[in-house]
Every structure is written in C-alpha cells, then in structure tokens.
Amino acid sequence: MQIRRCAVLFIEPREDLGIDWSALFSGASALGATMRWIALAPHLDGEREIDATELALLGSVGQTQWMAHEALAERAGAAPLARLLDLGLLISDAPEHAGPRERDETLRGQHWRPLSALTHGFSRWEGMKVDSGMQFPTFEQLVENYGTPPLPAVERGDMAAAIALPAPRAGALDQFMLHRYTGRNFDKRAVLPLADAARLLQRAFGAQAEREMAPDAFVLKKVSPSAGGLHPIEAYVLAQRVEGVPVGLYHYHPVRHTLAPIQALSAQGAADLALAAVADQDWFADAPIMVILAARVERNFWKYRNHAKAYRALLLDAGHLSQTWYLLATxxxxxxxxxxxxxxxxxxxxxxxxxxxxxxxxxxxxxxxSGAQDTVELRYGEAQPPVA
Ligand SMILES: Cc1cc2nc3c(=O)[nH]c(=O)nc-3n(C[C@H](O)[C@H](O)[C@H](O)COP(=O)(O)O)c2cc1C
Incomplete structure (x- = not known):
C-alpha cells in the first residue's frame, strides 16, 4: 500500500473554555481551558480531531510523493497510521480508502488556493435557520447591544481643500437605479410572467456574444463584468411560480437560453426548499423565482490556478451579476x-x-x-429623496 498526505490540510489548535465546578466550590479559578488539535481538510465533510502523535505523523508525510505503508508503519506505529487513514487525512491507493482518495483527487484537479478551499468549505451551512420570530434585530436593538455604529461616511484627506462637485445630471439609468430596493414582502400568489423571467435570465446570466480567444478557448460576453472574462458563475433556478415552467429545479444555459430540468417538485416541496435555501428568511421564501449562483471553479481556476485572488474574484463576479439582476427586476x-x-x-x-x-x-x-410592509424595506420614500 502507498501513502501520502491529503492535498490541503490546516491544523487549528483549538481552546475550549469551561467551568471547573469542583474548583469553583473550593474558591480557586473556575475557568478551565482544554486544548485540542483540529484538522481542517476541505476534501472531507467536516473537521476531525487528532492527537499530538497523529499531528506529528501528519507533519512527516508529504502530499506529493507516495511512501510505502510498511516503512511508515515501522517508523510511526501502525495505530496512528490506521486512524489517519480512516479519518481521510492520509490518503492510500488501497480500495478500502477509495472514498477520501477520490475527494482528494477532485480537490487537486480544481486548482483551488488552499486557504480559499478552506474558507469556502468551512463557511457552508446545512439546516441553518435565522431567528424568524425576531426577523431582524432592529437598529434600536443593535444600538442598545453594541452602541452606535461607526459613522456612515468619513472624512479623509484635506476637507478644507475638498472640491465641491456639481450635482449629478439626470440620466437614463436613474429610473432603475433610484428605484432598486431589496424586496422583503413578495406576493405569495403572484406568477412571474414568462417574458419577464426570460428577459431577466438572459440579460443577467445569458451570453450576449461569444468569442474564440485562442483555438477552442471561448469566452462569453455578458452584461456584467467577470474576472478574466471567464464567467464561471452558473445560474440554477428554483421555479415556484413562473408562467409555463413546471415547479422545480433547473439549470439555465447561458448560450442556448434554456431551462434544463434537474428535478420536478411539488408546490410544497419547492416552498420548503425555498425557505431552507435562505436559512428560514421567510421574507424571501415567497419569491416566485430564485436563482442560485454557483461558481464552476475550474473555469476560473483554469487561468487563476492556485491564485491568491481567485476566490475573491468569484465573489465579486456574483455581486456584479446580482446588481444586474436587481436592475432588470426594477x-x-x-x-x-x-x-x-x-x-x-x-x-x-x-x-x-x-x-x-x-x-x-x-x-x-x-x-x-405584495404591497404589505410586514418586513422592513429600504425604499426611497417621497419624504426621503435620494441624497444627491
Ligand atoms: C452580499 C449581500 C448579502 C445580503 N444578505 C441579506 C440577507 O441575508 N437578508 C436580507 O434580508 N438582506 C440581505 N441583503 C440585502 C441588504 O440587506 C440590502 O441590500 C440593504 O439593506 C440595503 O437595502 P437596499 O438593497 O434596498 O438598498 C444582502 C445584500 C448583499 C449585497
């Protein structure tokens, strides 16, 4: 059997604070701290706790070259070796360890920057729910808990010499930009007209043109910018009430301009998934269409492989697509x-x-x-015109 370490591994020395009750009653300091070694490896589905012996063993096995099992077992002991293989932190070529090996190979094949893979892998939620009873902490509650927030705008540079700019002239985009807002009171009966869905999807996520930059190397031209012109973000649709579209999950094809079914759902199944998708934020769950933005990382990492800025670029790409989506909706x-x-x-x-x-x-x-104001929205009311 051949062995090597998994491709990406970070170790966190984690401190757990707890009350030592016997110390508390004897009058000594009651705050006790225990230290644990936590292994964070993005090819696994969660963190793993290891001990100091296993930590030392991990530090002695490279992630590139394969080593013979016998030699390693002789040097480090069979038990820690077997446990690290079971945990999936060490990878072997044996059939019984195929699971972690395949995940490790998938990770290697994507060219993630290790810290980015860790950030993404360990910031994902499952079954999380915001406190829907309270909806949002109000600004009053936040101020009570944390004091007033930092000022909304700061003065930097020589304000005495600051150049006063003319008011912005009116422009064609104003009618959309100045009415854009985050909706939190959707009409739970409204059906999204197919023509609106088609325009929103095509203009926000669709290709407006295609260009061959080198032989067999194509890029799509979209309305939003994208790092390297690669447009790695795919649009997955959860359709609850879109005219002519059966309730379910779809992938939007940016060139063909089609919705390919992934899974049909009942109305209740779609409503449940919509609520779970947004972590129980019921103020969003009634939207007739949701679009899940998911980056096909190998498209971006093909160019920006193992790159310090690549993950940031994915997040920025998503932000641009979102603003385009907002403006089209407006x-x-x-x-x-x-x-x-x-x-x-x-x-x-x-x-x-x-x-x-x-x-x-x-x-x-x-x-x-819906016209209701059950949950707060930040709209330009007549009493609060835009600043400029
Ligand atoms: C990255 C990002 C994440 C957001 N997440 C949430 C969220 O979880 N829940 C929510 O109600 N609004 C969310 N919003 C919307 C903001 O709360 C909203 O943009 C902000 O209150 C300003 O309101 P406006 O969009 O109407 O101008 C998010 C906005 C951005 C850009």
Missing amino acids: EAGMPAFITAAINEIDLEKAFGLDPLRDAVIAVCGCGPA
Missing part, C-alpha cells in the same frame, strides 16, 4: 433580493452539486411586491 417593476445567509449544503444536495467543483455563493430572487 425595470420590470419588481423588487429583487440577494442573500449570502444560505444553506449551501442543502442546495448542493438538491441540485446535485459538488462543493469542490461548484461553489454555491449566493441566492437571488425577485417577484411582484
């Missing part, structure tokens, strides 16, 4: 939303996505407003 007379408070793991399972390959980043949606 043009169609609807509010939109984006949220990063999402249950990525539930969405990966529903859409059949591998988090090492397809990084779920955010969920957008839109739909007609």
Whole structure:
C-alpha cells in the first residue's frame, strides 16, 4: 500500500473554555481551558480531531510523493497510521480508502488556493435557520447591544481643500437605479410572467456574444463584468411560480437560453426548499423565482490556478451579476433580493452539486411586491429623496 498526505490540510489548535465546578466550590479559578488539535481538510465533510502523535505523523508525510505503508508503519506505529487513514487525512491507493482518495483527487484537479478551499468549505451551512420570530434585530436593538455604529461616511484627506462637485445630471439609468430596493414582502400568489423571467435570465446570466480567444478557448460576453472574462458563475433556478415552467429545479444555459430540468417538485416541496435555501428568511421564501449562483471553479481556476485572488474574484463576479439582476427586476417593476445567509449544503444536495467543483455563493430572487410592509424595506420614500 502507498501513502501520502491529503492535498490541503490546516491544523487549528483549538481552546475550549469551561467551568471547573469542583474548583469553583473550593474558591480557586473556575475557568478551565482544554486544548485540542483540529484538522481542517476541505476534501472531507467536516473537521476531525487528532492527537499530538497523529499531528506529528501528519507533519512527516508529504502530499506529493507516495511512501510505502510498511516503512511508515515501522517508523510511526501502525495505530496512528490506521486512524489517519480512516479519518481521510492520509490518503492510500488501497480500495478500502477509495472514498477520501477520490475527494482528494477532485480537490487537486480544481486548482483551488488552499486557504480559499478552506474558507469556502468551512463557511457552508446545512439546516441553518435565522431567528424568524425576531426577523431582524432592529437598529434600536443593535444600538442598545453594541452602541452606535461607526459613522456612515468619513472624512479623509484635506476637507478644507475638498472640491465641491456639481450635482449629478439626470440620466437614463436613474429610473432603475433610484428605484432598486431589496424586496422583503413578495406576493405569495403572484406568477412571474414568462417574458419577464426570460428577459431577466438572459440579460443577467445569458451570453450576449461569444468569442474564440485562442483555438477552442471561448469566452462569453455578458452584461456584467467577470474576472478574466471567464464567467464561471452558473445560474440554477428554483421555479415556484413562473408562467409555463413546471415547479422545480433547473439549470439555465447561458448560450442556448434554456431551462434544463434537474428535478420536478411539488408546490410544497419547492416552498420548503425555498425557505431552507435562505436559512428560514421567510421574507424571501415567497419569491416566485430564485436563482442560485454557483461558481464552476475550474473555469476560473483554469487561468487563476492556485491564485491568491481567485476566490475573491468569484465573489465579486456574483455581486456584479446580482446588481444586474436587481436592475432588470426594477425595470420590470419588481423588487429583487440577494442573500449570502444560505444553506449551501442543502442546495448542493438538491441540485446535485459538488462543493469542490461548484461553489454555491449566493441566492437571488425577485417577484411582484405584495404591497404589505410586514418586513422592513429600504425604499426611497417621497419624504426621503435620494441624497444627491
Ligand atoms: C452580499 C449581500 C448579502 C445580503 N444578505 C441579506 C440577507 O441575508 N437578508 C436580507 O434580508 N438582506 C440581505 N441583503 C440585502 C441588504 O440587506 C440590502 O441590500 C440593504 O439593506 C440595503 O437595502 P437596499 O438593497 O434596498 O438598498 C444582502 C445584500 C448583499 C449585497
């Protein structure tokens, strides 16, 4: 059997604080701290606790060259070696360890920057729920708990010499930009007209042109910018009430302009998934359409392999797509939303996505407003005109 270490591994010395009750009653310091070694490896589905012997063994095995099992067992002992293989932190070529080996190979094949793979892997939620009873902490509650927030705008540079700029002239984009807002009161009966869905999907996520930059190396031109022109973010659709589209999960093809079914759902199944997707934020769950933004990382990492900025670029790409989505929704007379408070793991399972390959980043949606104000929205009221 041949052995090597998994490709990406970070070790956290974790301190757990606890009350030592016997010390408390004898009058001594009652706060006790225990230290544990926590192994964080993105090819696994969670963290693993190891001991100091196993830590030392991991530090002596490289991630590139294969080593003979016998030699390693002789040097480090059979028990820690067997445990690290079981945990999936050491990789072997034996059939019984195929599971972690395949995940490790998938990770190696994507060219993630190790810290980025860790950040993404360990910031995903499953089954998380925001406190829907309270909806949001109000600003009053936040101020009570944390004091007043840092000022919304700061003065930097020589303010005495600051150049006063003319008021912005009116422009064609104003009618959309100045009415864009995050909707939190969707009409739970409204059906999104197919024409609106088609325009929103095509203009926000579709290709407006295609160009061959080198032989067999194509890029899509979209309305939003994208790092390296690679547009790695795919749009997965959860359709609850879209005219002519059966309730279910779809992938939007940016060139063919099609919705390919992934899974049909009942109305209740779709509603349940919508609520779970946004971590129980019920103010978003009634949107007739949701779009899950998931980065096909190998498309970006093909160019930016093992790159310090690549993951940041994926997040920025998602932000641009979202703003385009918001503006298109505004043009169609609807509010939109984006949220990063999402249950990525539930969405990966529903859409059949591998988090090492397809990084779920955010969920957008839109739909007609109900007219109620059950949950706060930040709109330009007549009493509060835009600043400029
Ligand atoms: C990255 C990002 C994440 C957000 N996440 C949430 C969220 O989890 N829940 C929510 O209600 N709004 C969320 N929002 C919407 C913001 O709360 C909203 O943009 C902000 O309150 C300003 O309101 P406006 O969009 O109407 O101007 C998010 C916005 C962004 C850009």
